Amino acid sequence: MLCLATGKAASKELERIDQLFFSYANNSSGLIDPEGIESFCSDLEVDHTDVRILMLAWKMQAEKQGYFTLDEWRRGLRALRADTIVKLKKALPDLDKEVRRPSTFEDFYTYAFQYCLTEEKQKSIDIESICVLLDLVLGSRFGPQVDYLVQYLKTQTDYKVINMDQWKGFYRFCTEISFPDLSNYDPDSAWPWILDNFVDWMRAKQG
């Protein structure tokens, strides 16, 4: 939902957006760094671990976790038509709705994983962080699945990290597989191996 304001109103808005940016940015780096984000979040009255911050980051298409560039900031706030903290706060519920739409959610979900890759060549995320992330992005919608999955991930020893393919697999699992009976799960299909083991573990639990 990109609204394009035209002319003077537009440039005024842009000015305010930029101003807001620089009020949080680190002067030497020209970016909003983790410290800046902390104060931004407290102004917004949203915890920095809240999923809505992640959604904001997605809206901005922020590349690096913990940092916002001017371009990203502009992108996000312009799309939300918010140039003040107040307006931003008001825009959050709508943002939530937008993200949760089936057509956009998968993109958000994939983004969430990439956002957590902090090192340059990094392709996987450690189990602890994955569990937190799963709960954050899928917990409200797929509570039971996430609970069991997290429990399993913490006890299994086959993998110490999760890659993007497996991450995507988790989401598809939640949307496609009937839970907790798992009746339509086909182990001969191309589900990631870790999910085959999860299903075996679930079945063993159910006895």
Add this chain to the structure above:
Amino acid sequence: MVLHKFGEKLYSGLVGTMTLHLQEMAKTIEAAQGNLFLEELNRKWNDHNKALQMIRDILMYMDRTFIPSNRKTPVHELGLNLWRDNVIHSSKIQTRLLDTLLELIQKERTGEIINRGLMRNIIKMLMDLGSSVYQEDFEKHFLEVSADFYRAESQDFIECCDCGDYLKKAERRLNEEIERVSLYLDSKSETKITNVVEKEMIASHMLRLVHMDNSGLVNMLIDDKYEDLGRMYNLFRRVPNGLPTIRDVMTSHLRETGKQLVTDAEKLKDPVEFVQCLLNEKDKYDKIINLAFSNDKTFQNALNSSFEYFINLNPRSPEFISLFVDEKLRKGLKGVSEEDVETILDKVMMLFRYLQEKDVFEKYYKQHLAKRLLSGKTVSDDAERSLIVKLKTECGYQFTSKLEGMFTDMKTSQDTMQGFYAAYAAELGDSPTLVVQVLTTGSWPTQPSITCNLPAEMSALCEKFRSYYLGTHTGRRLSWQTNMGTADLKAIFGKGQKHELNVSTYQMCVLMLFNSADRLSYKEIEQATEIPSSDLRRCLQSLACVKGKNVLRKEPMSKDIGEEDAFFVNDKFTSKFYKVKIGTVVAQKESEPEKQETRQRVEEDRKPQIEAAIVRIMKSRRVLDHNNIIAEVTKQLQSRFLANPGEIKKRIESLIERDFLERDSSDRRLYRYLA
């Protein structure tokens, strides 16, 4: 008369006359009593034929002109038809004839002698009258009656005979019927009557026979009853589903006994014995299939699939087969002729072919071969090479290239030693004789290289060798494998006994210490030699605790090696042999932890092979779905090992992570190759 246009009159006259005459004949025949009935019929038939001949000759002109143009039945044929209608089909004769014939056959079946010549003539008569006459008036009923007869007889037999006897009886009856046909029935009846016998005597009782307690197929197999088995094969092949029945029972029996064999704890204690049992079982069934089942290919296939099934039930089969080969090549084949050696090796290859985990065999074979080569304990170099060639033919160059590398290293080392001694001849006069085998890492089974402290004389010599070798081979690195060497020591004991001791390098290090000390504690030995403790304990045990080889004495005399134990030279050592072998470098069945380690290494080695197969397949197919990849990869790797679908899946995911492949965005089951 024909010429004068009286053909019709002549013809009808003929018909009429003959008919009357035949009716007279019929009466005479009917009047015949008992046994004479057939004879009378036969006589009259002969008379009629003779007459018919003459009549035909006389009326030849009519036969050739009037009859064809007026579409009348020719004379001869007419004569036969009239005979048929007036004699054979006369109410008083027809039934009596059939009954008489069947009665005679019944008599013959119960052992009486009958007039076969007469039977032949009568039957021939029926055949001459036309195949429908033969079939309707005789054959049809003959078959029905025979079926009843054999149904009843087979029921009697099956109640009182054992399988072998029953089959003998069935075979006899079958042959009887075949003989009967050849002697006095129409040859076309042979298949029909044999079908009847086959159905009633064999097909109906097939399962009961095969599964008969104490005498059925399984008992015959166990007792090698070639004749009975052969008979069963020949009889059963005649009936639908006969051979499959035999084959199925044989297969399940074989699988069952095989399974018991490979899970029998007693047999598993001795790997060589275990493999010999497998070979014996194979020989047994090869002989059965050869002598009794006429080398039937479907039976050979059943044998092969059964062996493949149960050999792979025991995961140690690859190791045991390698140990069997090791025993043979180490001593078992001593004095055996070249031909027999080949036979035994071929039989081993045959077992090898059944293995699903050929890569496990390769690992063990390498280990065992290394030990054989390094200890110089192979009975025949030719036999070793012959087996390598067979493995190469079976598995390709890749499988054996490293093994061949091992042989090459041995040869090269010999040349190197010659060069070494030539170069240093003057200096080395007094030194111990050193024999070095230089092993190319990668060809030989990997060992962690731990060095220990060699006796001074040895380490000096080794250094000389090292500098000699590196002088001619720059850029290489040598590391001494002290856990793999051997030594021959000349020893003089307390009472002057002289012996030559063949020991491992570790044992040598320990023993040499006693040249400068009378008493040494475990700790002192450990410090001086720096041999790893578990190896050192085993080493000391072999030197001090084994009867007949206890060149050292230990205090206390317990079997275990304690940290505070003290060791002395055993001055009272005796052996009736001058040369005493104490080395511990023989290939043995692995201990549990060793087995786990080997298994782990095998699993690790399989991962890159699976990945290579996946990449190969995806490179050529570009896009492929999950189930097809699994199937193709499994097929490609089949000659090495049975790939686990879960493992293949893991490798695919690993390749996805490394951007070799990707999942299709819309169909999760499809994979795409990324160039």
